[in-house]
Amino acid sequence: MGNGHGDESIFDASAAGGREGGKDLAGRVESDSVQWVLQPRGSARMRGPQHFDHSVRRGIRLVDYERVLGEDADTLKRIFPDGVARLWGSTPTQHTGNAKAVALRDRKVGDEVLFYAQNTFIARARILGLLRNRDLAAAVWGVDEETQSTWEYIMALGDIVEFHVPAQPILTALAMTPPLRSLTLVRAAERRRHLRLLDGQAAVAAKRSSAGREPSTPAKTMGRGELLHALGKLDADVPDERRTRHGSLTLLWAIGRLASGQGRLASADVCRSQLEPILHEFGTPGVSVSLEYPFRHLSGHGLWDVVGTERRRPDPVSLAASVESGAQAGLRPEAARLLRQPLARAEAIGLLCTTYFENIDQEELLERVGLGGYAHASGAEEGDGERDGGSESARPSGRRQVTSSRPDRDQRLVNRVKLLHQHGCQVCGLRLETRFGHYSEAAHIRGLGSPHDGPDTLSNMLCLCPNHHVQFDTLTIFIDEHWNVRRSRDGQSIGTLRRHPEHAVDEQYVEYHRALCGGNRSSAARN
Ligand SMILES: [Zn+2]
Structure with a gap:
């Protein structure tokens, strides 16, 4: 066994560990016979990004495909004991001598796959099994309408390590001309000669994402725009029917931990006791809750770290094993640093709420993750002293605690703003008539209450x-x-703010309020 012809055979994962010599970067024992399988991820037109996210980064749940696993069921369950399988497939080729035909024929269990997209190697993983299963491929990735072909030559993959390594130097060293267009096999001797090129750059990437300490000279500092951009497209590569709220909920929970002064990393135990109940309550119905999100699925977005799984990882490493060995997960240092700043945090929370939580009770959710004050512009305390009995009716759920410790506000300022506008609403112009004269309310833009702590x-x-x-x-x-x-819902304009020459509104407070509303989404997307 073990010479793998990309045919119907599937090889046991243990076959990969047989002949060992040398060591690779991660200290893993490295076989001399490991080849590289260079694998284009495929264009958007071919749904490459979606396929990659779906079946490699997230992995498929074997129970969902029970019908079509056929003879491969037992082997796949043995390779993926936690029931989540990382798979990638290739369509058949009519040729016999081209690069793809050779790669399909000669790749074997234990080889290392390098995924390629847009002149970059984006991920590496070991082949744990090879199978040919048309029904499974059709169920996982569909069938090409034109050719009726599907990705039936399937690789079962070990843990995926994502990085960004420029492909040009490696392809050039291999005497190949970028871009990489086809599945290509690199023989073991060639791979050994050039492995350093990849490991060198992958190490730089790994250092950037490794936790423990802040990177001393980050190659690129994440800015607010990038942070928002990443938060806004957690699901970008995922087809609608596969979107879940687990990623966004996990991030919101992590922001809540930061806001309350807890560390950015959490152990599996903490995730189980704190995060899992939130995923159960607010997650997409019917999606099973596990540690997959904090410990696997979020890693690809530049926001999230999983620490402590790299050092001693046998192939295949099960999720459970890495979790039990003390792995921790949490926001990356750069993301955490930004999210400790009030405006960036307000923006991130506003964006998550408006992008992913439209149909759930945001007030309850924010309360649960310790971010209750972010549900209202005024913050956790009642910010308006002028409304007569209106505070509860303003909140249909009536869940907010109105305490007596609300920040003192200067009554003279309240009177002044009303007088300047002669009780006319700055949004609609209404001067509400009552038996006792005109009535209006003074609103703080950046709330006085916690966590906004705006000025009076x-x-x-x-x-x-x-x-x-x-x-x-x-x-x-x-x-x-x-x-x-x-x-906030759709960005639709309902008018222009009426302003008074003697009442200068400070734009920074408007920006903060807009951030809470998710109203900076459009400007973030432009960055
Ligand atoms: Zn009005």
């Missing part, structure tokens, strides 16, 4: 009618860079 100044206030005060406080409307008032 005229430049941080608006004069609003009760309706628009409720909408402003519940983050339903925000003010954009050009003083247009917009709905």
Whole structure:
């Protein structure tokens, strides 16, 4: 066994560990006969990014494909004892002598796959099994409508390590001309000669993402725009029907930990006791809850670290084993540093809520992850002293605690902003008539309450009618860079903020409120 012709045979994972010599970067025992399988991930047109995310990065649940596993069922279950299988397939080729035909014929269990996309090697993984299973391929990736072919030559893969290594130097060293267009096999001797090229650059990438300490000279510092961009496209490569809220919930939970001063990394035990109940309660119904999210699926987005699984990883390493060996998971240092800053944190929370949690009870969710104050512009305390009995009606759920310890506010400022606008709402212009005269409310833009801790100044206030005060406080409307008032839900403009020459509103507070509303999404996307 073990010469693997890419045919119907599938080889046991143990075959990979037979003949060992040398050591690779990770201290793993390295076989002299390991070849490289260079694997183009495929273009968007071929749904390459989606396939990669679905069946390699996340892995497929074997129980979902029980019907089509056929004779491969037992072997796959043995290779993937936690029931989540990482698979990648190739379509058949009519040729016999081209690179792809040779690779399909001569690749074997134990070889290392390098995934390639856009002049970059993006990931590496060991082949744990080879099988040919048309039904499984069709079920996992579909069938090409034109050719009726599917990716039936399947590799079962060990743990995936993602990185960004420029492909050009390696391809050039291998006497190949970029871009890589086809599945290509690199023989063991060639691989040994050039392994250092890959490991050298992969080590740099690994160092950047390794936890323990902050990188001394980060190759690239993550900015707020990049952070938001990454948070906004957690699901970008995933087809709608496969999207779950587990990734975004895990990130929100991690932000909650930061906000309460806890460390950025959490052990498996902590994830089980704190995160899993949240995934159960707020996750997509019908999606099983496991440690897959904190310990595997989030790693590819540049936001997330899993630490302590690299050093002693036998191939195949099961998720359970790495978790039990003391692995920790959490936000990467750069992301954590940004998320400790108030504006970036407000933006991140606003974006997660508006992007992923539209249909769930955000107030309850934020409360559960320790970010309750972010559900309202005014913060955890009642910010308005002017409404008569209106505070509860403003919150249909009535869940908020209104305490007596609300920040003191300067009544003279309240009166002043109302007087300047003559009780006219700055959003709609309404001057609400009552038996006792006109009525309006003074709203702080960046709330006085925790965690916003805005200042009690005229430049941080608006004069609003009760309706628009409720909408402003519940983050339903925000003010954009050009003083247009917009709905958070869809960005639709509902008018322009009415301003008074003697009432200068400070844009930084408007920006903070907009961040809470997820209203910076469009500008983040442009970066
Ligand atoms: Zn109004």
